[in-house]
Amino acid sequence: MDEYTRRAVSLTAILVVLLGLVFALMYWWGRDQVDNTARESLKTDLRNLGVAESVYFERHQRYTTVLKDLPGFQAVNDVSVEQADANSWHASAVHTRTSQSCTFGRDDPAVKCN
Numbered sequence: 001m002d003e004y005t006r007r008a009v010s011l012t013a014i015l016v017v018l019l020g021l022v023f024a025l026m027y028w029w030g031r032d033q034v035d036n037t038a039r040e041s042l043k044t045d046l047r048n049l050g051v052a053e054s055v056y057f058e059r060h061q062r063y064t065t066v067l068k069d070l071p072g073f074q075a076v077n078d079v080s081v082e083q084a085d086a087n088s089w090h091a092s093a094v095h096t097r098t099s100q101s102c103t104f105g106r107d108d109p110a111v112k113c114n
Helices: 003-060
Strands: 078-084 089-094 101-105
Touching (some): 003 078
Antiparallel strands (some): 078 089
């Protein structure tokens, strides 16, 4: 192998390693961005559910577990109400792509995420 070919192969190897590092850093940074965006999406869904449950309660004097009974509520994520009665309600939301989950309810002061 002549000197020119050896240098070209060395430069190519260095370039491949550098590109690999750049892609690894982009993946690492991007993953955090996706997680943060997913968490905010879950919080938004649960807060909107809280407003919808309040409106429903004003009309029916109880809360509901049936999301389609809540006028104007449209969830982006997988949202479910586990418990609802005349006194309280409790719900959870799961982001299907990241498997993050958050919970919220009438008795909780804030949305809680894992």
